[in-house]
Amino acid sequence: MKRYLPLLIPALFAAWFLSDLVPPTDREFAYTRFGNLPILFKGRHQPIDSFARNSLVQIFERYSFYDRTEKRSLSATEWLAEVMFRPDAARERSVFRIDHPDLISLLRLPLKDATKGEDGQHYSFTQILAGTNVSILQEQSRLAGAKADAQRDAFDQGILRLGNALMLYNALLNTARPSGVSQLAAELVAFQQAIPRGTNALEAARARSSAENADLQNDPLVRSTARFLYQRGDRADKLPLILPPEGGADWARFPERLLELTGGSPLPVAALSWAKMGDAFEARDAGAFNAALTEYERFCIATVPADMTKTGRETFFNRMAPFYHALVIYIAAFLCAIAFWFTFSEPLRLTSSWLMMLALIIHMEGLVFRMWLEGRPPVTNLYSSAIFIGWGAVILGLVLERLWRNAIGLAVGSLLGFVTLIIAHNLALEGDTMEMLRAVLDTNFWLATHVVIVTLGYASTYVAGFLAIVYVLRGFFTSSLDPATARSLARMVYGIVCFATLFSFVGTVLGGIWADQSWGRFWGWDPKENGALIIVLWNALILHARWGGWVKERGLVNLAIAGNIVTSWSWFGVNMLGIGLHSYGFMNGAFQVLAAFVVSQLALIVIGCLPAARWRSFQGKSSTPTLPIGRKPGAATA
């Protein structure tokens, strides 16, 4: 029995992951099937489910919406369906997240008040645009937009973020239906029939005075045209293309295709299906909605079968949420590894390593699934670089654990897996993480070689740095770092730095060769190239300092911690400079996080430089037996 104890917790987590793979059963409206419908947005064929999630995360910062007043959770698709088809109800949902207090007071929004159901953080479309807020927002966004990126403070960023969220929301409102319509399907048919007569009437109207034209305002053709034109608006290009190709035409936006009808083209089947789904949803008629949906699904299978297959896979991937599950399991693995250091209980270490293995499998499966969906190598943008760094670090951690069996590899690997996935989660708040690649990046060969290898270089430098942190923390604050453990940790750091040198050097030079292939310059001193070069130089410096005998164990450890700063600078710091050919991932808010991380690393280096006499592990004795953290020598009982 005791043999299987370490498998218990991992098995529970595995069951939790597997249970999330089962599609939820739709009770009324068939949201799962609706989320599976194909659309085209930003050049990418994707399911509505992905579009809904990526939209919701930009507005609400979560992948599902929790309504405080109704005390229930809405899936992203359910939320989007409501925004598209029942805009009046959707406008009242507190979905806009606002963090900056000055922004809340600027717009006269209610503060936290539990009795009125206000949490002081989330507001509805109606609340935000009440009174003169529209003009206030326009003016403030203009002011913030005129500033250079570096000069924008948290308030400016908040304004711009809210502005983007509102614009996105507005596009969603206009995606599938003009506002203020209840019987769109009927209206479309009437519109279609009215076209020949209406075109003549319009021609005639041009010759008459405006007073006579007043009658025309009630003509169905004019009314509908005005509606569709308004819906098309000046922000039409933000709308996704929801109508699949039919009758020789390509993918189209809803209002675009409707306006083409005046040229005499037939009413698209897809447009009518969307109208029917919308009408049924508006009337809260689940049966009619599901019937229209089934009809439309058949149409999609017939016209765009490839898209339907792909959307099915992608919605499955979305539901699986592999990186979220892996993240949670990494936390558990980390806690078990730390607990092991306090107890030295072998089942804990085994639990931790099984958990880490489980998380790695889920992590890797997500990585491979993404590659399959995209048809790309693993790293294509900043988001996927975070996921890949985590993956590399976890593998290195497991290898170290296999060699030493002292939970250090487990702790470092699971911590890095967890941290990188958190970073990835925050990067995903910007929107779609599988966006199409610009022309220069459109080469699987270089993405698979340069990008993958240089990213592994980042991963191994971090692993070395975090091992070094374990050395300093355990050595300085506890008495658990006996000479043997210290030596093994230093050897791990050294070995990983060797790996890091190899990967970062080869990766960086391959990047140069790619640059030579694409614009004839092996080395252009671009910030991202320089960042990678600094990592190479830093690793080379560590190795040479060690070979020259200039640094010993503790010196090596301190240099490796500084490697964390160097790598973070290259990974994120240079993107914040906002210059150069590589700055595809500019971010605003992350600067403080980076600064805080750098300060923490500097603090660790300062501690690492304190004389050995102050380190609890090195005080006086040289050959005490290995003991768990917190046990005094002599009190140890086996």
Next chain:
Amino acid sequence: MKRLLAPLTSLRLTVTLLALGIAVVFFGTLAQTEDGLYVAQSRYFRSWFSTWSPHDPSLKWIIVPLPGGYLLGTSLLVNLIAAHLVRFKFAWKKTGIILSHLGIIVLLVGQLATDMFAHESRISFAEGEWRNYSEDFQETELVFLSDLPDPAMNSVVAIPDSLLKIGEEIRTEPLPFTIRVKEWMPNSDPTFQPPMMQRTNTPQTSLGIGRSFTFRSVKETRKMDDKNIPSALLELVATNGTSLGTWAISEWAGESDLQRTARRFWVRAFSGAGTDEQLQDALPEYYPMTARIYQQLIVPQSVTVGGRSYSFTLRPRRYYQPFSIKLLQTKHETYAGTSTAADPEGIPKHFQSRVLVDHPRDGKREADIYMNNPLRYAGLTFFQYQMGQDEAAANRGTSTLQVVKNPSWLTPYLGCVLVALGLLVQFGIHLNGFLRKPRA
């Protein structure tokens, strides 16, 4: 001898040089935000010494002295070679280290050679056009063409802008006059003077385009994708000392690609458009007017001396090639549904130029040039750089190719293979030894 070399071979010197290298790369990167890539590159990396200061005026007193890239590169090279010369003892155990250091030497020497011998220029043309030269994107030249019956090359005199910048008198053999540079503007804007204004305001020059345009000197740009557009005011003086008049010369008039920029610039000035969207709206309305103005800017300027006419223009410096290249067809694909009013280009998916090269010796051949697939021809490499539409004919594609001459382009490939192999061997030896030993 060995004792003399000892300090040069020390590992501490290596570590110090690596640390300094990190500092130089770091500060050189920081400086790029304000100075631009080109300036920062020449100040920090292609130099022997440099200093760095923050851009905040209140922190200007901070001065970080730094070695330049040349100094560091040379020192590392000396350190490396000296160490191997002095301590060299062949052992299988050291093959990895020797290989990877050899690779580093190849890389360093290769980059030095690139720095000395590589040259970049550009070719811009529309579909159907031939070019037998490429153009510099920084330097300009003042060109005189005489109306000699023989249109051979010797009837052209090209004066590089490095001579014009000095602002002295220039006397070049076949030209029967002296050029006096009155003002050199490294970057400039042209302002159109409508005819009624020309009567009240004194024109900038007595003859030529300077009568209808005023050229103002503006701050030099240091951004990577921005370009300085120089102008100058000249006086031509006959051999007997009498002035032939004053003229303005400007790259605005000599560079056909600037037409679009110039017209947008005027539309902005006339319409008061602030944002890009307003500009976009105003463009069609002002289009005919700005087209007429641009025609006045590019009218040929000439001077007649001794019954012979000499026309002149300031244009990007040209490098003539022994072959010609023709743009046959451009292909410009974007992802479906991504083009917007603000960004009509959309998300670019693929750019491709099909060209025909014609060499008097090697004959003709066609080739496709696209991203990550350059054409290597006659010692030059042609890369797809930009793509657009002809302003005059909407359906005629234009393309800009980057032309690079780099005799040492293969060194990074060789260096990379050597270092990678060396590191693999060395760490393989380490790892093997490590796995054999018992662990704590």
